[in-house]
Amino acid sequence: MIPDFAPDSADALPLWAVWKGDPLADQAGPWPAASGFSGKMAEICLLPNASGGLAGAFLGLGDRAQASRHRFALAHATALPPGTWRVALPQGADPNEAALALLLGQYRFCRYKGAPYAGPQFICPEGADPARIRAQAAGEFLTRDLINTPANDMGPDDLEAAARALADKIGASIAVIAGTGLLDADLPMIHAVGRAAEQAPRLIDIRLGDSGPRLTVVGKGVCFDTGGLDIKPSASMLLMKKDMGGAATALGLLKMLALTGAADRMRIRVLLPVVENSVSAGSFRPGDVLTSRKGLTVEVNNTDAEGRLILADALTLGAEEAPDLMISLATLTGAARVALGPDLPPFYCDDDATADALSRAAMAVRDPLWRMPFWDGYESQIEPPIADLDNAPSGGMAGSITAALFLRRFAQGAGRYVHMDIYGWQPVLAPGRPKGGVGQGARAILAALPQILP
Template identity: 75%
Template sequence: MTPEFAPPSDKALPIWPVAQGAPIPAQANAGTWPAATGFTGRRGEICLLPDAQGGLAGALFGLGDPAQATRERLGFARAAALPEGDWYLAAPVPDPDQAALGWLLGQYRFTRYKTAPAPKARLVCPEGADAARIQAIAAGEYLTRDLINTPASDMGPDQLEAAARDLAQAVGAEITVTSGEDLLAANFPMIHAVGRAAQQAPRLIDIRLGTEGPALTIIGKGVCFDTGGLDIKPPSSMGLMKKDMGGAATALGLLKMLAGTGAAQGRRIRLLIPAVENAIAGNAFRPGDVLTSRKGLTVEVNNTDAEGRLVLADALALAAEENPDLMISLATLTGAARVALGPDLPPFYCDDDRTAQALSDSAMAVADPLWRMPFWDPYEAMIEPAIADLDNAPPGGMAGSITAALFLRRFTEGAGRYVHLDIYGWQPVAAPGRPKGGVGQGARAILHALPRILP
């Protein structure tokens, strides 16, 4: 799908936004119909208005209580459930940009395998909204969702590389890819170890956009399917593992947003994706193996299902060698984060208070929630086993998201600042602006915060 607004047209039908408890606008000519249907203006509530011939004359849309918007700032997404046709806002809304973006995000459907895609309602971009910027943000999110929703049979490392190449060409970026046995020659041993058992070769995708200004390096976990390796997952845990490349998908969507909104201008953007499948074969890496990373740190593999941090570690070490001003990793990394905060509130880790505050503020401002968690130094001992420098899966199950973040931080020495997002990448139940399925998390918050965190 492509996010798009409808062109202005005399045939477009009006939507009348109504706050909860507010009177119905007289111009809507609604009469007693809203009261008869029980319409009260609750957030997301829709009341279709008939004309004299029994056709559609327009609709009322409930804004709810504006003082309680918080997480529902994109509540206008529910209006995308209106009947097929073109619609326009017949009265102002408090934030036309949010209303327009909410509509586009709510309109998304994954239609790749549908023989008859569902019809959709289209919105004329509201007056005062920045149509080009909103469409660019929505396009980045659509890309992320499409990539996550595509099953691993059609989204392995080969296809993820192809998607990255398409995006790089579209935004005018340079791309290089190191794959297969070349990973060993280029000193990416842990990416190679995790992905070597799969039919499609492991690889490191490296995209660069811009040559001047402060440097931002984004690292996205690209595990295209995760069986758990020899520590195989049970079926109940493997069913959604096509989404284990959600960090890479979100990173690619973010790059599309940065380029489409002009935010990439005046900055040096680098995107690294270690793309692998964690498969099972005779040459799969084993529990108890000790791997030597690109940085030289040794890692004891105490669980082959904790593979994401291994591939990220080599990519982070490469990124840190250039001393970028800011490094951000995006990864569907731990179940512990979901237990602690649920599916739609990803934790993030950052030692720099000003950067963390900017991200927290932006997350609330654009309804892309994040919650700061600590790099808790006393837990460093938990990731240090007896026979190697690091343990990829500390025993005991305590503080799993924190210890994973601490593990990654060991490979970021040299970066100006480091932010890690432990995302889920999946919407289990449909919500405003987030249909059930793959979803980007954190990208819009990063985009909004960028002027403050990387001016």
């Protein structure tokens, strides 16, 4: 579906959104108090008119100080009847945040079950920027749809088709190198990881914009991860359709950038190494030593640490163009989730000004990120005895940091480099975020780019 606001209408019903304990609008009369309405989160009070029809409603937002994102999306998940509604924001509410939440609340993944969303529709709150909000929601919906689609319908072929469809829609160029063509193009580690699958591994290269600073985004596209010969237990495989969440987020970000006109002032490149990490006679093996595009050799000590291998070749390719900023997005390590949980992705950056801009933007647009260090003291952990690098250092400590250090070796040449170790999945229902695939970091990047690449 395409997220959108309802057109302005004189017949729209008023929806007063209130913080818990705040005084209610004078138009309400005694009815809300008599009904026990107090403004608790997700609480709804429907207001009757003199003829017994509907005059409007109150929506409780809960405690003003409560750390809850997208709470205006609760309007979609309550007993609010379908129809067109005009939201009256409470004091202190950000109209853009409210508007985004109202659109995100429309999201439903209906490809295999159920009907499309048919709930209440909302006029864009006064003071918000509807075009920018639509762009953010459209990019997020694309990311969610791609992640939520199971691997039998979202393999490398299908992810390429989705990338081509987006490129065609936004007027971007796209080139794809697949199968043994990866060896001819000197992208050997992408080929090694994906060669065992029925659908060929590939590198998708999308370009948009022809002037201004260069932004390169690299997104991990492992359409399904069995773990390879170091096979995962079944419980760990259940969510592995989301292992292409970095690529999905990169495509969602590209859609946001295109719809907000960012390509008018910068040159955008999106590189997606896309594979399925499968088990067959052709699988790469534990103990193999691979030679990367950069020339560095990598000892494979765990075939389930495949994401950093395919990213390495793509980062090397991207860095050869010396972009002003290169960002990698990847569902990379369980260590990041142990450290920060599913809702707070870590990011790594050596440039303080860039990191500060990202941190501020993440907080401002409620797309949280947390800076972690490229800790040079752990460099020795990724250097095995028989090769230049180790894809899976033993010991299990600082796993997200050592993965980031591994990737940094291949990003040299970019002006600045940012790595985001995202999760790409919402494990429980939350306002504006149903259980399932979710974008992380894209809106923060979108908001920070004017400061990072002025």
